[in-house]
Amino acid sequence: xxxxxxxxxxxxxxxxxxxxxxxxxxxxxxxxxxxxxxxxxxxxxxxxxxxxxxxxxxxxxxxxxxxxxxxxxxxxxxxxxxxxxxxxxxxxxxxxxxxxxxxxxxxxxxxxxxxxxxxxxxxxxxxxxxxxxxxxxxxxxxxxxxxxxxxxxxxxxxxxxxxxxxxxxxxxxxxxxxxxxxxxxxxxxxxxxxxxxxxxxxxxxxxxxxxxxxxxxxxxxxxxxxxxxxxxxxxxxxxxxxxxxxxxxxxxxxxxxxxxxxxxxxxxxxxxxxxxxxxxxx
Amino acid sequence: xxxxxxxxxxxxxxxxxxxxxxxxxxxxxxxxxxxxxxxxxxxxxxxxxxxxxxxxxxxxxxxxxxxxxxxxxxxxxxxxxxxxxxxxxxxxxxxxxxxxxxxxxxxxxxxxxxxxxxxxxxxxxxxxxxxxxxxxxxxxxxxxxxxxxxxxxxxxxxxxxxxxxxxxxxxxxxxxxxxxxxxxxxxxxxxxxxxxxxxxxxxxxxxxxxxxxxxxxxxxxxxxxxxxxxxxxxxxxxxxxxxxxxxxxxxxxxxxxxxxxxxxxxxxxxxxxxxxxxxxxxxxxxxxxxxxx
Numbered sequence: 001x002x003x004x005x006x007x008x009x010x011x012x013x014x015x016x017x018x019x020x021x022x023x024x025x026x027x028x029x030x031x032x033x034x035x036x037x038x039x040x041x042x043x044x045x046x047x048x049x050x051x052x053x054x055x056x057x058x059x060x061x062x063x064x065x066x067x068x069x070x071x072x073x074x075x076x077x078x079x080x081x082x083x084x085x086x087x088x089x090x091x092x093x094x095x096x097x098x099x100x101x102x103x104x105x106x107x108x109x110x111x112x113x114x115x116x117x118x119x120x121x122x123x124x125x126x127x128x129x130x131x132x133x134x135x136x137x138x139x140x141x142x143x144x145x146x147x148x149x150x151x152x153x154x155x156x157x158x159x160x161x162x163x164x165x166x167x168x169x170x171x172x173x174x175x176x177x178x179x180x181x182x183x184x185x186x187x188x189x190x191x192x193x194x195x196x197x198x199x200x201x202x203x204x205x206x207x208x209x210x211x212x213x214x215x216x217x218x219x220x221x222x223x224x225x226x227x228x229x230x231x232x233x234x235x236x237x238x239x240x241x242x243x244x245x246x247x248x249x250x251x252x253x254x255x256x257x258x259x260x261x262x263x264x265x266x267x268x269x270x271x272x273x274x275x276x277x278x279x280x281x282x
Numbered sequence: 283x284x285x286x287x288x289x290x291x292x293x294x295x296x297x298x299x300x301x302x303x304x305x306x307x308x309x310x311x312x313x314x315x316x317x318x319x320x321x322x323x324x325x326x327x328x329x330x331x332x333x334x335x336x337x338x339x340x341x342x343x344x345x346x347x348x349x350x351x352x353x354x355x356x357x358x359x360x361x362x363x364x365x366x367x368x369x370x371x372x373x374x375x376x377x378x379x380x381x382x383x384x385x386x387x388x389x390x391x392x393x394x395x396x397x398x399x400x401x402x403x404x405x406x407x408x409x410x411x412x413x414x415x416x417x418x419x420x421x422x423x424x425x426x427x428x429x430x431x432x433x434x435x436x437x438x439x440x441x442x443x444x445x446x447x448x449x450x451x452x453x454x455x456x457x458x459x460x461x462x463x464x465x466x467x468x469x470x471x472x473x474x475x476x477x478x479x480x481x482x483x484x485x486x487x488x489x490x491x492x493x494x495x496x497x498x499x500x501x502x503x504x505x506x507x508x509x510x511x512x513x514x515x516x517x518x519x520x521x522x523x524x525x526x527x528x529x530x531x532x533x534x535x536x537x538x539x540x541x542x543x544x545x546x547x548x549x550x551x552x553x554x555x556x557x558x559x560x561x562x563x564x565x566x567x568x569x570x571x572x573x574x575x
Contacts, residue, residue: 003474012377013384019374020391023448026406029417033409045420099302105288106295114299121310123562127509127531128554131538131547132313132320140308152309155302172287185289214399216513221539232399236517239405248415255405262397267390277396277453278460 027259033252034058041248057253066238066250074254077231081213081258084149084230088212089205091154097201100163101189105175122157126218134221144225153218158280159204165279166197203276206269210262231258314555320548339549348525349533349550356529359443360507364500366447371454372496376484378455379462389459396452400510404517407445431519435526438519442527445518446511453506454499461495462488501565508557530554 029048033041036051065071102108103115126133133152142148170193178188194201216232223229229237235258238251266273289295324335343349378388395403410418413430422429431438465488473483512531515521521528521536528536534554538547 005480008480009381012380016374016377016381016388016392019370020388023392023395023451026410026448029410030406042415044415046415046417048417095301095305098298102295102298103284105285106291106298107284107288108291108295111284111295114303117306117311118302121306123559124310124314124555125509125558127512128534128551128558129310129313129317130535131544131551132316133309134539135316136309136313151305155305155310160302168285172285175285175287179287185294210397214397214402216399216401216516217535220516232401232513235405236401239408239517246415248409251405252409255402255409259398259402262399263394266394266397270390270393273393274456274460277456 027256030252030255033248034250034256036249038247038249042246046248053249057249061250061253061257066254067241067245067247069245070238070241072226072229072234074231074234074257077229077234077254078257078261080228081230081232082261083146084215084219085209085212087146087150088153088215089208091150092156092159092208093201093204095154096156096159096163097194097197100160100167101193103160104164104167105185118155118157118160120157121155126152130217130221137222142222144223144228146228148222149219149228150212153212153215159208162200162204162280163197166200167193170196199272199275200279202269203272203279205276206265206272207276207280209265213262234258317548317551317555320544321552322545323548324545335545339545340552343546343549343553352525352528352530352533355439355527356508359439359446359511359527359529360504362443363446363450363507363511364503366443367450367454367503368496368499370447371451371458374451375455375458375462376488378459379488380480389456392455393452395449396456398449400446400449400513401517402513403445403449404442404514407441407448408518411441431523433523435523438523438527442511442515442518445514446507449514450503450506454503457495457499458492461492465491498565501561505558505561530557 029046032047032050034057035054036047037053037057040047040051060066062075063073065073099114099118103111137143137148137152140148142151174192174196175188178192183191214232215230216236219228219230219233220236223233231254235251235255238254242248242251321339322334322336323332324338374392378385378392381388398406410416411429411431413419413432416429419429429437431441469487470483473487478486508529509531511529512535515527515529515532519527521532530550531554534547534550537543537550541547
């Protein structure tokens, strides 16, 4: 604190707290909706204080689906989301670690050519080439599979750049020393390089897990099989069916369940999250 | 770029870059080339015959009133989202930077919306503004204001702007806050001794020093509003009513998958690629030097 200005300080706190309340308000309303029964949630005005149906709704949503006509258990969708997020995060990290290692530590023909090719992917986000990428995946027979769902998202220019930066700061003496000790390239990679970059890997994992969990457009295009539906996609279908069957308590329960895993990751791994976010943007 | 001490040529580096390069070729280069090629083709209504038409698809696109409107709409939407999310985040970060007690707690309470998927952000907001049930619709009704974003295009646009802004504030806050915390305290103290009040210090010291961050965030926010808001629009309005919220990305999806207009959708994809390349070039030319965190 530079000077004593109790009134300014008080106003600062007050404005931030009001900001926090406004930002949290939509989630509060969602939580409240998930604690009432379906009939109460069709009567306007809807409640703004929680009811006592939370655990009943939670159990029903997780195991029996949201309504008589939609009996897909949300627990299953959560599992699908988790699998997809894990494959994308771990896949992106492995693929980028390997290519950054090759580009930084080996002299080989087309090295810069490969580097620029990876760089180009920055300019081709899925959103701008949806239809042709869909056709490619369809031709390869990968619709409705985890491979089709995750592989096109696994190449990553930002992750490769980040690892390249990290490797460039690793002292040359480490490689010299391990060479003298008779270690080959892969031994050096696994025993030295990966351990020294583990905090970067962890930070990136947090960001990529959230990225993978929240994927929407791509899964929406290439899966139409009910066994592949993720929770983020499931919400959209539920919102559409809300006109006929307004089971808002369970729809909002599903929304809550879909939000909680990535929010927990952000809040409890905040240090890693902030590090990952600021580093990948560099 | 290359380490002074490095390994020599062998098959190994090729094997190491292979996974990334194969994925890039199959899922990035091939589709992008395909999009460029298809953008020069026209398919007849039954999908039986395709004809090479050079740049007719682009000509058609640039003369298409609906496309041009969605172009302006996207620019308008991005400007609003970038403006609101940047200014709200700036205010919150400046205040959180001032207070000492609770700053970390405030940060935690402000950054979690980053983790919410766009389509879920859409679900949260569409529920509050549901025309028959929404809590805010109800309140507005008591105040004598009629809300129905399913019929009113302007209201639909405000709703997607609100949801998109809500989600982006946390990201901007995090970067502003980090940039402000990295400003050396003696600078601020010296100004305070010279008699500059908090507002004056903010505009003459803090704000100029975080300009690189602001510019970087501006680019990121525009990219976000262009490309990452598909989920919000799809959940809240599906581009409607009467195309009132159809952005460029939404239109590529809609024309390609719902309208099955291959050539037109491919031409739009190519236009979007040009936009992304343009933004990336700007980003790399002007944001080379960023603040240290």
